[in-house]
Amino acid sequence: MVTKEYIQELKRKNFEELYRLIRETQESRELFFILENLGYLPNGFKGEVFVPLIVHLNDSVRFWAVKNLGKISNPDFIGLLLRTAKYDKDSMVRREAVSSIGRMRTQQTIPYLIELLDDSDPKVVLQAIRGLLVFKTNIEAQKALRNLENHPNEMVQSVIRREFSQNHNSKNQQPHPSSPDFMKNVVVHGDVREILRHVPDESVHLTFTSPPYYNARDYAIYESYKAYLDFLMEVFSEVHRVTKEGRFLIVNTSPIIIPRMSRSHASKRYPIPFDLHARLGESGWEFIDDLVWLKPETCVKNRNAGFLQHRKPLGYKPNAVTEYLMVYRKETEKLLDWNIHQYSWKAVEESKVNGEYETSNVWKIDPAFDSVHTAVFPIALCNRVVEFYSYKGDLVFDPFGGSGTLGKAANNLGRYFFLTEQEEKYFERMKENLTTLDAVKLHQPRFLKVDEFKLLNQGENDGHNN
Numbered sequence: 046m047v048t049k050e051y052i053q054e055l056k057r058k059n060f061e062e063l064y065r066l067i068r069e070t071q072e073s074r075e076l077f078f079i080l081e082n083l084g085y086l087p088n089g090f091k092g093e094v095f096v097p098l099i100v101h102l103n104d105s106v107r108f109w110a111v112k113n114l115g116k117i118s119n120p121d122f123i124g125l126l127l128r129t130a131k132y133d134k135d136s137m138v139r140r141e142a143v144s145s146i147g148r149m150r151t152q153q154t155i156p157y158l159i160e161l162l163d164d165s166d167p168k169v170v171l172q173a174i175r176g177l178l179v180f181k182t183n184i185e186a187q188k189a190l191r192n193l194e195n196h197p198n199e200m201v202q203s204v205i206r207r208e209f210s211q212n213h214n215s216k217n218q219q220p221h222p223s224s225p226d227f228m229k230n231v232v233v234h235g236d237v238r239e240i241l242r243h244v245p246d247e248s249v250h251l252t253f254t255s256p257p258y259y260n261a262r263d264y265a266i267y268e269s270y271k272a273y274l275d276f277l278m279e280v281f282s283e284v285h286r287v288t289k290e291g292r293f294l295i296v297n298t299s300p301i302i303i304p305r306m307s308r309s310h311a312s313k314r315y316p317i318p319f320d321l322h323a324r325l326g327e328s329g330w331e332f333i334d335d336l337v338w339l340k341p342e343t344c345v346k347n348r349n350a351g352f353l354q355h356r357k358p359l360g361y362k363p364n365a366v367t368e369y370l371m372v373y374r375k376e377t378e379k380l381l382d383w384n385i386h387q388y389s390w391k392a393v394e395e396s397k398v399n400g401e402y403e404t405s406n407v408w409k410i411d412p413a414f415d416s417v418h419t420a421v422f423p424i425a426l427c428n429r430v431v432e433f434y435s436y437k438g439d440l441v442f443d444p445f446g447g448s449g450t451l452g453k454a455a456n457n458l459g460r461y462f463f464l465t466e467q468e469e470k471y472f473e474r475m476k477e478n479l480t481t482l483d484a485v486k487l488h489q490p491r492f493l494k495v496d497e498f499k500l501l502n503q504g505e506n507d508g509h510n511n
């Protein structure tokens with residue numbers, strides 16, 4: 046039986062014996078083992094030994110033959126690799142063949158890689174792009190790459206746009222970590238859609254919110270489910286405008302049930318997170334993660350009573366112990382590292398999440414109750430979101446502020462809050478909850494009507510224009 050050590054020894058001392066071994070090994074698994082363990086191939090090693098294996102019946106043998114041919118970096122093999130990339134029956138072998146051509150990093154590969162940009166497998170196209178990007182300044186390569194800007198595959202599109210996009214000209218000249226002073230620790234009473242008209246582009250770092258649940262409470266009555274989703278999208282499109290480049294929106298929702306009208310009617314369940322998700326994806330929000338908020342079963346409405354008695358299939362109704370926190374990022378060609386690099390070393394150090402933290406996407410947190418508001422965030426949930434998705438000094442926004450839980454968390458963690466709420470009684474509740482906060486002296490909490498907020502915005506603009 047050939048061992049890894051023996052292969053390495055032959056590589057050092059006896060190429061001829063190694064060639065013989067590769068040529069004469071019949072058993073596919075053994076041959077695959079040898080090819081897989083060849084590692085780096087020294088100068089003088091002849092790639093011809095791999096050529097017959099390019100048509101071997103075993104997919105893994107062909108894959109490793111192609112990979113090893115790529116290591117040789119001999120342009121004589123480009124044609125053979127191109128044929129493999131185009132016609133091999135196994136997609137992994139085809140992708141590896143393109144990658145092997147790319148790794149040769151010689152100008153001779155350019156026309157071959159351009160030919161592969163027409164492949165029907167997006168991964169082949171992506172490998173060919175990778176190879177061509179080495180020659181990004183070559184006119185032919187650049188022309189072919191730019192032609193892919195409207196390629197049907199979204200990953201191809203995004204890579205090309207990222208490589209060739211002009212630098213993003215932010216509409217807001219403010220440095221990324223800053224936000225408008227007139228919005229810091231401010232709560233505005235009114236319809237969020239109206240208030241947002243007076244908020245400048247790209248001024249908010251993070252939005253975390255729990256929207257009103259469709260027709261479940263007094264403050265959430267809509268003409269139809271479609272009207273409800275349209276309303277939410279009106280809000281989240283504006284949130285998109287006011288969010289800084291590459292920053293996050295986290296929406297807490299769960300499917301909701303509207304009880305039956307009478308015993309002769311059925312209840313109806315609305316999949317809010319999923320319907321909203323489809324719309325957010327189409328309006329410039331990139332899906333990042335789905336976090337599941339898990340509550341103890343004793344804290345949720347019991348839907349099991351009927352089934353517990355009758356045990357008839359189809360009548361099963363599980364207790365809903367979860368809600369979603371859907372995480373989105375404002376679409377950008379820039380990587381998360383770009384966002385992080387906008388902050389000073391000190392700000393990054395001070396914002397680090399130290400100690401133990403939740404490593405999974407299931408967050409076990411008890412629900413919270415409030416004497417005035419019927420559907421409040423637990424502070425522990427807000428604390429986690431604020432810590433994981435913002436930096437100290439950031440501006441954190443809740444368009445559906447309710448009792449102001451997010452404001453408390455933001456303040457506790459050295460961030461500023463900006464909250465809007467349309468119901469008078471909840472606005473008053475926020476006053477109670479947020480005035481006593483140990484807020485930054487310069488930015489004591491302010492509770493404003495829409496007109497007052499509008500004036501502040503104008504004042505800040507005038508100040509900047511002077």
Ligand SMILES: C[S@@+](CC[C@H](N)C(=O)[O-])C[C@H]1O[C@@H](n2cnc3c(N)ncnc32)[C@H](O)[C@@H]1O
Binds near residue numbers: 236423467
């Ligand atoms: C689920 S509650 C949010 C509770 C909040 N997360 C908390 O911790 O207290 C949703 C809130 O959105 C408010 N709301 C509904 N429509 C609104 C609108 N158009 N503009 C501003 N607030 C609105 C409701 O009055 C309600 O207080």
